[in-house]
Amino acid sequence: MVQGIANWNTGETQEWLQQYVDDWVAFYRKHTNDGNVASYIPILAEADPDDLGITIIGNNGLSVRSGDTEIPFTLQSISKAITFIVACMERGVSYMLDNVDVEPTGEAFNSIMHLEMKPVKKPLNPFNNAGAITVTSTLPGDTSEERLEPVFQLLEKILGYRPSLNVDVYESERESSNRNRAIGYYLLEVGFLDSDLNATLETYFKQCSINVTLDDLARIGLILANDGMDPKNGEEMMPRQVARLTKVLMLTCGMYDASGKFATYVGIPAKSGVSGGILAAVPPRVRDETMPFTDGCGIGVYGPALGDKGNSIAGTRLLRHIATQWDLSIF
Ligand code: GLN
Numbered sequence: 001m002v003q004g005i006a007n008w009n010t011g012e013t014q015e016w017l018q019q020y021v022d023d024w025v026a027f028y029r030k031h032t033n034d035g036n037v038a039s040y041i042p043i044l045a046e047a048d049p050d051d052l053g054i055t056i057i058g059n060n061g062l063s064v065r066s067g068d069t070e071i072p073f074t075l076q077s078i079s080k081a082i083t084f085i086v087a088c089m090e091r092g093v094s095y096m097l098d099n100v101d102v103e104p105t106g107e108a109f110n111s112i113m114h115l116e117m118k119p120v121k122k123p124l125n126p127f128n129n130a131g132a133i134t135v136t137s138t139l140p141g142d143t144s145e146e147r148l149e150p151v152f153q154l155l156e157k158i159l160g161y162r163p164s165l166n167v168d169v170y171e172s173e174r175e176s177s178n179r180n181r182a183i184g185y186y187l188l189e190v191g192f193l194d195s196d197l198n199a200t201l202e203t204y205f206k207q208c209s210i211n212v213t214l215d216d217l218a219r220i221g222l223i224l225a226n227d228g229m230d231p232k233n234g235e236e237m238m239p240r241q242v243a244r245l246t247k248v249l250m251l252t253c254g255m256y257d258a259s260g261k262f263a264t265y266v267g268i269p270a271k272s273g274v275s276g277g278i279l280a281a282v283p284p285r286v287r288d289e290t291m292p293f294t295d296g297c298g299i300g301v302y303g304p305a306l307g308d309k310g311n312s313i314a315g316t317r318l319l320r321h322i323a324t325q326w327d328l329s330i331f
Contacts, residue, residue: 017064017292021322025052025067028318035305035313038274040179043172047073047276047304052314054322055214057222058297059231059284065214072211073302074169076273077109077310079151079207080132081246081254082220086150087138088242098122099138099194100131102249109256109310112183115190123192127253127271130183130192136207137193137200144202151207155216158223158230158237163210170209177205208273214300217279221298224250224269224281231296247281251330255316258309266320267329268299272311276304280319282328291326 029052039045053067075082088096103124107114110129123131139147156162184201187193193200222231228243229236250269255262262270270280277300284296303315323329 014062014064017062018066021054021056021064021066024318024321025054028052028314028321029067031314031317032303032305035303035307037276037304038306038310041169041173041176041274043169044275044304049305051276052303052318053214053301054315054318055218055300056293056297057215057218057299058293059222059226059295061232062293063218068302069214071302072166072213073275073277073304074166074208074273075210075212075277076208076275077127077132077256078212078217078271078273078277078279079210080127080135081250081271081279082155083132083139083151083207084126084135084249085238085242085246086154087135088245089154089238090140090150091138093241093245096126096135096138099192100124100126100134102252104253104257104259106257110179110183112179112186115186123187125249125253127249128256129180130187133180133184133200133204134187134192134194136204137187137195137197139203142196142199144199144206147199147203148206151210154238155210155220158220159216163212163216165206166209166211170206173205173208174202177201180204212277214277214302217277217300217302218298221279221281221300222296223298225283225296225298227283247283250279250281255311256309258307258311258316262311262316266316266323267331268319268323269330270319272316274306274310276306276312276315277302278312278315278319283330285328285330287327293326293328 141147228238247269254271280299301315303312307313
């Protein structure tokens with residue numbers, strides 16, 4: 001039980017919170033030894049496996065940053081949530097739901113098998129690679145630049161700056177993309193793609209290679225926590241329906257084939273990527289008011305050492321700890 005935070009808006013309590021998060025980041029940093037950095041995209045193997053950081057931005061403006069919060073990393077699969085939001089905004093929710101289903105697969109994020117195992121009319125969800133590549137194929141435009149423009153525009157609107165493309169990561173992913181190309185050809189074969197395969201794959205590799213920081217993830221999480229609205233000024237960043245649907249998918253499919261466990265033990269809509277990032281959205285909840293962030297927050301976690309399902313191992317455990325202690329679960 002967290003003690004002594006009844007007046008957690010005061011500077012004194014902020015110090016206490018900071019100390020608390022610092023202590024647990026130090027504790028869970030040792031857990032990075034239980035995982036490995038992704039190496040199937042060669043450049044991702046250059047990340048420091050010991051890194052661990054967290055940023056929490058609350059609805060009331062309170063924020064806590066701890067650990068390795070300054071290291072930029074690429075969105076990887078977290079981009080699947082962003083492109084899904086953009087595709088819903090560009091093409092409409094019903095069009096997107098006609099093109100991609102909303103069912104967890106229980107299979108690895110880069111599985112092809114699940115598409116063939118039983119007759120499906122569309123990829124099972126937008127957050128595995130098959131579904132995400134399909135979503136990317138619905139983005140309007142001929143070139144990858146044109147298709148990504150609304151993605152960059154949404155990010156710029158939310159973050160207040162235009163994030164950059166990590167060209168080295170993009171090239172590394174592109175050069176080691178046999179599996180994603182195989183998925184793409186399968187999608188083409190069964191008629192699930194909405195547009196040209198090569199332009200779709202180029203767009204997909206680039207969306208995965210957008211640089212972000214932990215503050216960026218926390219800020220995106222905060223917007224989702226508020227159903228698409230910026231709590232600072234009430235501005236709508238995305239339609240409420242789109243934000244809510246995205247959170248449902250984050251909860252049911254956001255952590256790949258560990259989504260059920262994550263929902264059970266953490267209970268927060270989240271999306272991970274193989275770079276080690278986790279984006280989490282904690283909506284406001286009616287709880288014990290002595291808990292921090294009862295009015296909602298966005299959380300970004302970074303820890304490139306991954307567990308066997310491709311999620312940050314120490315990051316997931318840190319998030320589980322904090323969510324349990326602060327009763328952040330949406331259930
Ligand atoms: N770019 C990665 C891929 O397609 C994204 C996967 C992930 O983050 N899980 O393999």
